[in-house]
Amino acid sequence: LRTGVPEVVFGSGKSEAQLERAVQGLADQGASVLVTKLSPGQGEALHALFPEGKVHPQAGLFTLGADLSLTPPWPEQGEALVLSAGASDLPVALEAYATAQYFGLTAGLVSDVGVAGLHRLLPHLQACDQARVLIVVAGMEGALPSVVAGLTDKPVIAVPTSVGYGVSFQGVTALLGMLSSCAPGVAVVNIDNGFGAAAMARKLCHLKP
Amino acid sequence: LRTGVPEVVFGSGKSEAQLERAVQGLADQGASVLVTKLSPGQGEALHALFPEGKVHPQAGLFTLGADLSLTPPWPEQGEALVLSAGASDLPVALEAYATAQYFGLTAGLVSDVGVAGLHRLLPHLQACDQARVLIVVAGMEGALPSVVAGLTDKPVIAVPTSVGYGVSFQGVTALLGMLSSCAPGVAVVNIDNGFGAAAMARKLCHLKP
Amino acid sequence: LRTGVPEVVFGSGKSEAQLERAVQGLADQGASVLVTKLSPGQGEALHALFPEGKVHPQAGLFTLGADLSLTPPWPEQGEALVLSAGASDLPVALEAYATAQYFGLTAGLVSDVGVAGLHRLLPHLQACDQARVLIVVAGMEGALPSVVAGLTDKPVIAVPTSVGYGVSFQGVTALLGMLSSCAPGVAVVNIDNGFGAAAMARKLCHLKP
Amino acid sequence: LRTGVPEVVFGSGKSEAQLERAVQGLADQGASVLVTKLSPGQGEALHALFPEGKVHPQAGLFTLGADLSLTPPWPEQGEALVLSAGASDLPVALEAYATAQYFGLTAGLVSDVGVAGLHRLLPHLQACDQARVLIVVAGMEGALPSVVAGLTDKPVIAVPTSVGYGVSFQGVTALLGMLSSCAPGVAVVNIDNGFGAAAMARKLCHLKP
Amino acid sequence: LRTGVPEVVFGSGKSEAQLERAVQGLADQGASVLVTKLSPGQGEALHALFPEGKVHPQAGLFTLGADLSLTPPWPEQGEALVLSAGASDLPVALEAYATAQYFGLTAGLVSDVGVAGLHRLLPHLQACDQARVLIVVAGMEGALPSVVAGLTDKPVIAVPTSVGYGVSFQGVTALLGMLSSCAPGVAVVNIDNGFGAAAMARKLCHLKP
Amino acid sequence: LRTGVPEVVFGSGKSEAQLERAVQGLADQGASVLVTKLSPGQGEALHALFPEGKVHPQAGLFTLGADLSLTPPWPEQGEALVLSAGASDLPVALEAYATAQYFGLTAGLVSDVGVAGLHRLLPHLQACDQARVLIVVAGMEGALPSVVAGLTDKPVIAVPTSVGYGVSFQGVTALLGMLSSCAPGVAVVNIDNGFGAAAMARKLCHLKP
Amino acid sequence: LRTGVPEVVFGSGKSEAQLERAVQGLADQGASVLVTKLSPGQGEALHALFPEGKVHPQAGLFTLGADLSLTPPWPEQGEALVLSAGASDLPVALEAYATAQYFGLTAGLVSDVGVAGLHRLLPHLQACDQARVLIVVAGMEGALPSVVAGLTDKPVIAVPTSVGYGVSFQGVTALLGMLSSCAPGVAVVNIDNGFGAAAMARKLCHLKP
Amino acid sequence: LRTGVPEVVFGSGKSEAQLERAVQGLADQGASVLVTKLSPGQGEALHALFPEGKVHPQAGLFTLGADLSLTPPWPEQGEALVLSAGASDLPVALEAYATAQYFGLTAGLVSDVGVAGLHRLLPHLQACDQARVLIVVAGMEGALPSVVAGLTDKPVIAVPTSVGYGVSFQGVTALLGMLSSCAPGVAVVNIDNGFGAAAMARKLCHLKP
Numbered sequence A, B, C, D, E, F, G, H: 001l002r003t004g005v006p007e008v009v010f011g012s013g014k015s016e017a018q019l020e021r022a023v024q025g026l027a028d029q030g031a032s033v034l035v036t037k038l039s040p041g042q043g044e045a046l047h048a049l050f051p052e053g054k055v056h057p058q059a060g061l062f063t064l065g066a067d068l069s070l071t072p073p074w075p076e077q078g079e080a081l082v083l084s085a086g087a088s089d090l091p092v093a094l095e096a097y098a099t100a101q102y103f104g105l106t107a108g109l110v111s112d113v114g115v116a117g118l119h120r121l122l123p124h125l126q127a128c129d130q131a132r133v134l135i136v137v138a139g140m141e142g143a144l145p146s147v148v149a150g151l152t153d154k155p156v157i158a159v160p161t162s163v164g165y166g167v168s169f170q171g172v173t174a175l176l177g178m179l180s181s182c183a184p185g186v187a188v189v190n191i192d193n194g195f196g197a198a199a200m201a202r203k204l205c206h207l208k209p
Ligand SMILES: Nc1ncnc2c1ncn2[C@@H]1O[C@H](COP(=O)(O)O)[C@@H](O)[C@H]1O
Pocket: B007, B008, B009, B010, B011, B022, B036, B037, B193, B194, B195, B196, C182, C183, C184, D086, D087, D088
């Protein structure tokens, strides 16, 4: 693996024919397959083409030859622990959670621990300390990564989401907030880029000791 | 008072002559005087003109016939309690704190309680519950008002500051974060507008029961 | 009530199943329910699920176990008085008006009093003076809060709306205008956030005397 | 006059040599001269070169062979009536007022009639109705042109100024507000462009009946 | 007429019921009616309700009791002469042209005279000189008003359109270009605001000589 | 020459020591030297270090071992013909003109032919047709490249300048206008990048026939 | 050909009737026809009207009387060589490739050589050196033109595409990256403007030697 | 260490008194001290106060009780390897390099390996493979992190710098390019935030195996 990360198909905007070719190509090499950012229609089309595969509609994912479980209750700890601020951030959190598993990491997922209700976050701090890397997903003001990074010594990969309205500006406000964070040990990926956070987590967890 | 708020002179960009005229005008009416947003040079010029007045350089303020104390230690509670995230937010926090006093409110000021170190905020929650209104001042990601509003039932007036660098964008990121807050009971004033927060606090505290 | 404000369901983007779960959950606790930012389709779906509830399509609201009247003529005074600039701002004004009622405030609503026709605003100044807090809703140039704050001593919660075209920029121009206001005693919430204005109003009106 | 407007020198950023050449060139043609947007240093340099000319430092202007009076009290009516919102908008208002005179219009100037204090505007409505064109200068939220256009049947040329701080964004907020105006009969020129407003006024007043 | 301009109904986003009420209201006062910014569906709905009215789909207009002709060939001169850069700018140009007629001005319309083909503009300069006011409509780089204002002594009301793609940014680039124009005697209205340009033209043409 | 373009030193922000090292390095290789974007102070420092070199202050350039003439009158034709809209665009135009010469092209320069005075441009069209490539420099609304590209069959390299104020936004408006141009055969370089335009011209003129 | 480039019809947003008129007009003059930026529906409509023409749906093109081949495998060299970063950039790359052919240039197309996999680019450097001009198409971070311009002495016309999500901002990020390129000999056209790049290439290749 | 990262003093904007207090405070606890983002004047002031400390002016750093070597030649490998695109990015690269050392990591620094000259980067790929984490610093188009992440399996922490002019927008273009990167395993910190990259590197290198 030149880049240290297995190939993943980016589904958004691809035609049915393009998706089929990409999935078949990887399957022909004997690889398992993960496709991200699928619309419901694309998911159904892939399922019709590859009935042995599995669609995860809420997360916009399709998998073939990879056995990922996305249904709750999710394990609340793991090497890569995903923390998600609000219910609407869940699709992106699930993309990160599933991709981390696909990359061979043990992963956990804790949802609905946004900064406006800190009492929901505190019981999970111990799991944070046992993780190797935290993926923190948040929309709107995107403050959760700052708060988490101030409470733990683990590296935080921050994922802004396009959740919100008005001045949330499709995730730009959350992104800028995360980059401006005054807590040390936070680095940021593109808006809604759960995949990218998991790829970074994979590279981190494979660091030579 | 038509607008419910005494006149305050906005100093920024005014010439010495303009400042003198404004201060003298109010003094002639027997009013006490508060001038905001003064540069060090403007402050000294006013002091030379009105030696009985007082300059507060860190806060960019000048007062005449008003006895405001801005030197620490500040009282840590009051009708209007000012919470400030970082050391660099202090000038704006002091502007709010001084203006609130000038408007006749009892005011408190708690500094350096940013979201990257929540353990510093928690001891002050009781004072929050005893205040009538909270003025929360923060730069960078501007997350403090959200966190505070999630921990108390008091109204929060959020003041973004122009503190930070890079994508802090002179306070725009903090402003957008505050407006996107998912905690109920937060309303926002212009960047660095400590005066405006105090004016709102004054109107709130004078609400008829 | 930790935050001083009862729970309200944010409907935008939620699936029918998510909405049902949220409403049922609150109903099971014996609480009345308010859902905001509903599309027409979501509103109908909720009504089919909870036929004893009520949909307010223009305001994008659904209520269950709460008896709100949104049909005109609206009372033109109240503890929380909503002033609305143009006919197209009405959905947001109604969201604020309904939520304020839901929060137990007496509320009034005056529509179509934009700054391009000041003669329509002036007859309502007395009601402004009798209110405890004003919620001022405006799109386009968003000038109404400034004008109102200059004519009364009541605190003004300004709500920019996404009404307009061209450089109205979906409410950003109105928002910036409101934040730049030179009238003291104006604080601002997110674009189209009628709910947030009502939550702030609730906190203000419950201030200890 | 090809464009219907006499030549005016734009001083900003020009070297002393460039300014001298431009002024001398017009003087050599027997024309009177107006130079705009001068820094204090540039103004003094021009005065040293052309001692018979006159510098107007607050307005950033230099004139030669043109007898303009800019000192208050200003006439409060004229063909072209300039209305200015705040004290800090005065330099731009004076640029418009002086240029209009230079272009041969009778001009008036009314200052400090911003929307946060409408009672100061109302006494001037009659002068508005007697003018042929109104030049309305405002910074911050830039609401004055909307309000004025709703109170008169005269065309309004709106001039946003770079006055303000925070989200005033050096006049952009005022500009966007003016363009979004819901009052008919408002057209807008560039930020701080008092000259441009006067040029438009000159073209309007020279319209064939 | 308080504002000097007859009432025009802004159709965009209005429901069928709201449109009917607005049109009926004006018709009941014996006024003729103009409705702007109509979608095709809204236009058909109005026509079904008021079969004696007329829909102009390309311009998004509906008229009742007003006899406007919008079909080409258009007269190429008039008191108010509309110049339009490209074929795609025609809807906005027609809105201005129709509204000017509705306001009682004689109007002309010249299309497809953009700056990339100056030879098409030059034959119309004489008509420009005979007009009282020019309304110049352009999208993309929005350069036409500058060029025209440099070739004539008539006032130019510039209307940016949302035509274009990529960095045309829905008319923002054209708007900024028009405001930055170095030609004197250009003032600008909101993007796509043909109505606003005609309203300004009406006020200009009714100037007392 | 790997990239087909000789090395040029980018002076902006470099310390005296860094500049000396860069110039000495190239001189030691026997190359002639061009340094761009120099402040007056940097220029003087370089001249003190290399008295046989030459400073061109208006253009912000320093040359050593290269005999460039930048003083007017400039030749009004050349392989690479630079057209410049306004007097304030001259520094950037001179950077392009000098760099083109330094790269071995015959170059011409025509100044002050902006779109608000088309009669000044027309006499130069024949020289345009005799050039191989046109470099068109303009600030403010940046319309000149569009107009020129519509009048000739030569490729146009457009250079926006940071000249202007208000919504000129330091060249952004000119840049966006140039990119939105509806005339074919225009490509654009960064704001104020006269060097980049000349580098492109050099590559074009060295195209194999 | 006044501008040196044959007429091409811009299809986007045109009605069926407008498209028919444009195509028929050119066909009547005996010219071949190219229409760009067509939606699938527009393409089918044109094909129904002109069955002897050909639709290229992936590229959004329609041709009549011009024999262009767009089906892979594409020649990997040509006078104008198009390099495309990712699979999703292909529509824009094909627009450039087809238009270049239509303009009479020999054209090549190499796809999927983005900067994250440089080993795919290197085998094509020889073809770059044999081309006369390179058209480099890339979305997301838009880095490919910089890298290519650093590896060859050919002029690079950079075309940003609207491919990507989050902070790709519909091509703006790619555009800004290309303009900021530190490699000499890159000039840029509007986002998704494959046509414009081909028009520039045509003008370059027709330069007199 | 609660956050896993030793305290570092942020110098920017602090007064001499504030700096002295901060440094003395840490020294009194027996800690070594690092102060970042110092202006030359601040650096000299600190040196006068603490003559045993050391100022690194190019990097804007001050250290006390920490023995950091910043003078070239730098080691070209290390646990944390800093790669820097251009000479002007060096201050930020040095901040990262020094802070990493201060945090106890072995660090390397390779400068001047920007994407416009790939041949300079390739010799360093082996050192990349031997590092544990790469810190990639680049301004302008910010493409270096993408290219590097495509050539190695190490995690890349990308640091945009404010280097450049025109549309480099003080680092915003580089930042957006880095976030849009299509190479997996890149995460980004704030503009010019060398400190933040080193803090993230420290957390990564301390990951439990
Ligand atoms: N720091 C401040 N920010 C915003 N407004 C202020 C500030 N200080 C004073 N003001 C307001 O500015 C107005 C006075 O402006 P001026 O007449 O220019 O002194 C008053 O309405 C004050 O309420």
